[in-house]
Amino acid sequence: MNPYRHFIGVIIAALKSMQAAGELPETLDFSAITAEPPRDAAHGDIATNAAMVLAKAAARKPRDIAEPLLQRLKANADVVDGAVAGPGFINLKIADAFWRERLAECLADGLAYGDSRMGEGHAVNVEYVSANPTGPLHVAHARGAVVGDALANLLHKAGYAVTKEYYINDSGAQVDKLGQSTYLRYREALGETIGAIPEGLYPGEYLKDVGAAIAQRDGARWIDKPEADWLPEMRSFAVATLMAEIRADLETLGVDIDVFSSERALVESGAVDSAFEELSRQGLIYQGRLEPPKGQKPDDWEDREQTLFRATQFGDEVDRPLKKSDGGWTYFANDIAYHHDKYRRGFLDMIDVWGADHGGYVKRMRAAVSAITGGKGELDVKLCQLVRVLKNGELVRMSKRAGTFVTLRDLLDEVGPDVVRFTMLTRKNDAAFDFDLVKATEQSRDNPVWYVQYGHARTRSVMRQAAAAGISADGLATAPLDRLVDSSELALVRLISQWPRQVEAAAVAHEPHRIAFYLNDLAAAFHAHWNRGREEPGLRFVIDGDSDLTRARLALVQAVGFVISSGLKVFGVTPVDEMR
RNA sequence: GGACCCGUAGCUCAGCUGGAUAGAGCGCUGCCCUCCGAAGGCAGAGGUUGCGAGUUCGAAUCUCGCCGGGUCCGCCA
Structure with missing residues (x-):
């Protein structure tokens, strides 16, 4: 349960009873009413802006609405106290028992805790990576891959029917150039001296393997043939080879795409x-x-x-060409067809994750989606800004194969998939990001990857110690949770109760990075509570001679572990049981 | 010339789609601990939210104009 959504319902019910009693006008818009945790915990558990939001429409002063509303809210069994504050906020103190029930919910649900039905099963298409099959994936693709994948997982958890999709740009001039570049490497593999790769073709050494593989398979049969004969073969062979590498990289990264769509197939x-x-x-x-x-x-x-699309009718700056001077379709035309195809497959909600270099393309694509779906479809584009890879503050260029850029494979070899994924999500997608390989793997408080993992490992370590002391971890969901009375225990319980709300808020905003910050906060609260146990042995988890209290505290520890695991699952990161 | 993104503490960044006294880590200062439930703990200082207007009960958040950094700009994808 999202407690805040629950209390919005309680507040609206109270407002309706005020309407029924003639204390408020019949028709009021309740949609702007929020219930959130106050910035300052001293204010209570729930703050609502209801009185302020309704003041104008009700032609009353905020406080004149707030006071009678507060009286009605106090009648709710979960509300133990409340006050009107500031310009008209209502602060509510919620019974500890209510929060403990959320904890019990978490223990019963395990990793499914935080699952929401908010999405109501609506179909959402998340398209990401979509790198051209003209070379290996590099860091920028890695960011898009991680952001897209985590966003898709997040939406799934929030109750949407998500499809993860990759668009293969296997059509057009770039792929022809790939075919021509491959042909050069093919001749090279057969012993020819090809000299420098001409400007405009792909110079990367990764194509040597591709050329050699064709030479191995076909021998010299393409050598004296005209381009029209060998190009389709070179092209499709290179695309197939490079796509296989891309898929292998994605698999190592833990990205599991549902649908690969081919541009060429679409055009044909x-x-x-x-x-x-x-x-x-x-x-x-x-x-x-x-x-x-x-x-x-x-x-x-x-x-x-030119043949132009009236993008200006949908908010774009200029109308956009759909045909090239040679009569062929522009890439934009193909992309319209692709999004039309998504729409026809039943997707009204589409999310594309792109690199920052496509920023100038967003307006026209949104315009096109609006047009081609008759206004029914909606495209959100998440632009991922540049990633620079650093090592102790020094800019890294390390790929031998690709020459100038850092490949995803290099990154994975250096720090592993979990660190890549979590670290990429510690920044919002529209801010540029420096990925420091040293900081990302260092064991310190300011490395959230390590800190969150350590939090999880600590929960497991407590459970192991309890087991060693002969205390069973079974059936903790029915532990006597009312034994949890310490303020920092209850603070942890409240933080755990936030998880369903965090999931929904991050999903609505399409912002998976928020999860990283929440997990960091949760880990910090857990570590802090643990540290108190060093000073005050009475606050430790395992208390000799009081098995009820011990089980209640173990339940809390287990719930922290569940929420961290559940969050890491959204990120596609494996929680660790112990630190090494 | 134009479009898009960014600008918050010395540094790296949050800020829950307009809410209360703008938060966290690092660094800094001062105490405490040396415990294996390890890879420290507690407290403090530190801000004109780039600048200037506007919108309203209320702005880091929305609008407009500047300044600075980044990405890009028909017939590439």
């Missing part, structure tokens, strides 16, 4: 034509001319009549 199915027809039918296509970009003018600018 005629999906672009049908999307185009749909937009034409709506009168959103026309022939026209565009202004050249100001300031930085392209030297080969050619003013010409």
Whole structure:
């Protein structure tokens, strides 16, 4: 249960009874009412803005609504005290028993604690990574992969029917260049001297293996053939090989994609034509001319009549071309068809996770989704800003294979998937991020990966010690939780009760990083409580001669472990049982 | 020239979609501990939320204009 959502219901019920008694107008909008933990715990457990939000519509002063509302709320069995404060807040103190019930809920649910039905089973498509199959994945892809994957897991936990999707850009000029680059490496593998890789082709050494593999398989059969003969073969072989590597990297990272969509297959199915027809039918296509970009003018600018989509009707700055001068579709046209395809597969909610270099593309894509779905579909784009990899503050460039950039594989070899995943989620996606390999693996308070894992390991360590002392961890959900009376124990119970709310809030906002900060807070509270046990032996978990108290405290410890595991599961990180 | 992202303590960052006295870690200062329930504990100082207007009961949060950093800008994907 999300306690805050629960109390919003209680507050609205009280307001309705005030309406019934003629104390408030009949029609009021309750949607802006919030119930949240006050910033200062001294204010109580729940603060609501109800009186302030309704004041204007009710034509009353906030406090004149707050006072009678508070009286009605005090009648609720869970509310033990309350006060009107500041400009009209109502602060409520909630019975300890109510929070202990949340703890019991956590113990009963285990890793499922925090699962929400908020999403009501609605289908959401989360598309991420979608790296071109022209080389190995690098750090920027890693961030997108982790953010997208955690967001998908989060939405799943919040009750949505989530599909994780990867769009393979296996069509167009870039893939032709890949095929040409592969052909050079193929000839090289057969003993030719190819010299420097021409400008515009892919120079990366990873293509040597691909060329050699084709030479191994086909021998010299492509050597004297025209490009039209060998290009399709080179292209598809290279794409297949590189996609296999990408999938292997994703697997190591723990990313499990549900659907791989091929751009080439989409184009060949005629999906672009049908999307185009749909937009034409709506009168959103026309022939026209565009202004050249100001300031930085392209030297080969050619003013010409183009086939344009009326993106400006949907909030974009300019209308966008759908056809290239050679008559082929632009990438944008293909992408419209792709999102149209998602819509036809039943997705009204679409989330795309992109790199910062695609920032200029967001408005037109949102415009296109709005148009192609008749306003029914909604696209949210999460832009991941740049990641720089550092080692003790020094910029790292370490890939031998790829030359200039840090590959995901390098990163995984260096620190492992769990550290990559958690660390990538300690920053909101739209802020640039420095990934320091040393700090990410160091055992210190300011490394949240270590600190949270240590918190979990400590919960396991307590359970092991209890077991060694002959105390069973079975049936802790029915332990006498009313024996938990210490203030820092109750503070932990309240923090645990926050988990369902954290899940819902992070899911609504599409912000998985919030989970990292919550887990860090929970771990900090647990470590602090543990430390109190060093000064005051009476606060330790295992108390000789009082098995009820011990079981109640073990229940609390186990619940902390459940919530941390549950959060790490959203992140795709494995909780550890002991630190090494 | 334009679009998008960022700007919060000395440093690295939160801030729950407009709420109360803006928080945490590191660093700094001062006490305490040397306990294996280890990889420290407690407390304190530290802020004109880049600058300036506006919106309203109320702004770090929304709007506009500047400043600084980043990403990008038809016929690439």
